[in-house]
Amino acid sequence: xxxxxxxxxxxxxxxxxxxxxxxxxxxxxxxxxxxxxxxxxxxxxxxxxxxxxxxxxxxxxxxxxxxxxxxxxxxxxxxxxxxxxxxxxxxxxxxxxxxxxxxxxxxxxxxxxxxxxxxxxxxxxxxxxxxxxxxxxxxxxxxxxxxxxxxxxxxxxxxxxxxxxxxxxxxxxxxxxxxxxxxxxxxxxxxxxxxxxxxxxxxxxxxxxxxxxxxxxxxxxxxxxxxxxxxxxxxx
Numbered sequence: 572x573x574x575x576x577x578x579x580x581x582x583x584x585x586x587x588x589x590x591x592x593x594x595x596x597x598x599x600x601x602x603x604x605x606x607x608x609x610x611x612x613x614x615x616x617x618x619x620x621x622x623x624x625x626x627x628x629x630x631x632x633x634x635x636x637x638x639x640x641x642x643x644x645x646x647x648x649x650x651x652x653x654x655x656x657x658x659x660x661x662x663x664x665x666x667x668x669x670x671x672x673x674x675x676x677x678x679x680x681x682x683x684x685x686x687x688x689x690x691x692x693x694x695x696x697x698x699x700x701x702x703x704x705x706x707x708x709x710x711x712x713x714x715x716x717x718x719x720x721x722x723x724x725x726x727x728x729x730x731x732x733x734x735x736x737x738x739x740x741x742x743x744x745x746x747x748x749x750x751x752x753x754x755x756x757x758x759x760x761x762x763x764x765x766x767x768x769x770x771x772x773x774x775x776x777x778x779x780x781x782x783x784x785x786x787x788x789x790x791x792x793x794x795x796x797x798x799x800x801x802x803x804x805x806x807x
Contacts, residue, residue: 607619607620607621609621612624612625612648612669612670612740614630614634615634616630616634616635617634617635622634623669623670624636624648625646625647625648625669625740625741626646626667626669626670626741626742627645628642628643628644628645630645631645631648631649631650632645632648632649632650633648638650643656644656644742646669646740646741647669647740647741648740654741654742654773655742655763655773655775655793655794656742657742657744657746657761657763658775658777659746659747659748659759659761659777660748661748662746662747662748662761663746663747663748664744664745664746665679665681665699665744665745665746666679666701666737666744666745667737667742667743667744667746668737668738668739668740668741668742668743668744669739669740669741669742669743669744671744672739673736673737673738673739674701674736674744675701675736675737675767676700676701676702676712676714677700677701677712678698678699678700678701678706678710678711678712679698679699679700680696680697681696681697681698681699682695682696683695683696683697683758684749684756685753685756685758685782687758687780687782687785688785688786689707689726689727689728689785689786689788689806690726690786690806692707692708692725692726693785694707694708698710699745699760700712701735701736701737701745701764702714702732702734702735703730703731703732703733703735703762703764703774703802704724704727704728704732705727705728705729705730705760705778706724706725706726706727707725707726707728708724708727709724709725710724710725710727711723711724714733714734714735714767716732716733716734716801716803717803718803719803719805719806719807720807721807724807726807727806727807728778728788728806729803729804729805729806729807730762730776730778730790730804731762731774731792731795731799731802731804732802732803732804733766733774733801733802733803734766734767735762735765735766735767735774736764736765736766736767736768736770737764737765738765738770742763743763743764743765744763745760745761745762745763746760746761746763747759747761753782754782754783755781755782755783756781756782757779757780757781757782758779758780758781758782759778759779760777760779761775761776761777762774762775762776762777762778763775766796766797769796772796772797773796774794774795775792775793775794775795776790776791776792776793776794776795777790777791777793778790778791788806790804
């Protein structure tokens with residue numbers, strides 16, 4: 572009997588896989604946080620800015636505490652409808668009670684970008700007192716008013732010579748600003764004070780000098796508690 576050999580061939584299928592290498596790049600972002608150092612009475616608001624919680628009507632007494640009508644000002648961290656604020660815009664502060672603290676019988680030096688003239692004195696260096704006097708020559712901290720002329724001052728402008736005082740934590744102070752363009756700029760000083768010993772007796776007034784018109788001075792009064800009964804007003 573013949574043997575028949577049967578060969579069974581099984582097909583072998585090779586599957587080739589293509590391996591793909593994936594490169595992953597990781598980027599680390601660096602965030603820099605700047606922390607402001609706010610000096611009292613300034614505190615840091617969510618915006619990152621320092622705000623004065625004694626004077627800022629939008630942050631009165633605390634951050635984000637907005638004063639609403641009828642209140643029109645923030646003074647000593649309290650919203651008020653009666654306590655005034657500074658009238659000038661874009662001003663420079665010589666002294667502010669809500670930033671610098673109280674001031675009594677002080678003299679501040681101010682250098683101006685142009686000269687002003689009163690009588691025969693022309694200068695761009697003046698001295699401003701807390702007792703309502705602007706000096707173009709010799710000056711003093713004299714607070715006891717008297718008739719003009721007086722030896723307490725040299726050439727001087729006296730919009731409200733009296734025993735005035737800047738109280739702490741308030742808008743009270745002395746400010747100035749320039750209006751217009753050369754050669755006809757206007758220099759405006761604004762006083763916002765109280766009488767010594769009487770913090771609710773308000774005195775607010777402005778003094779204007781015009782660059783192009785020497786020897787012309789304008790006094791503007793917004794508020795004077797005693798209507799000038801105890802002060803001296805004039806120029807010498």
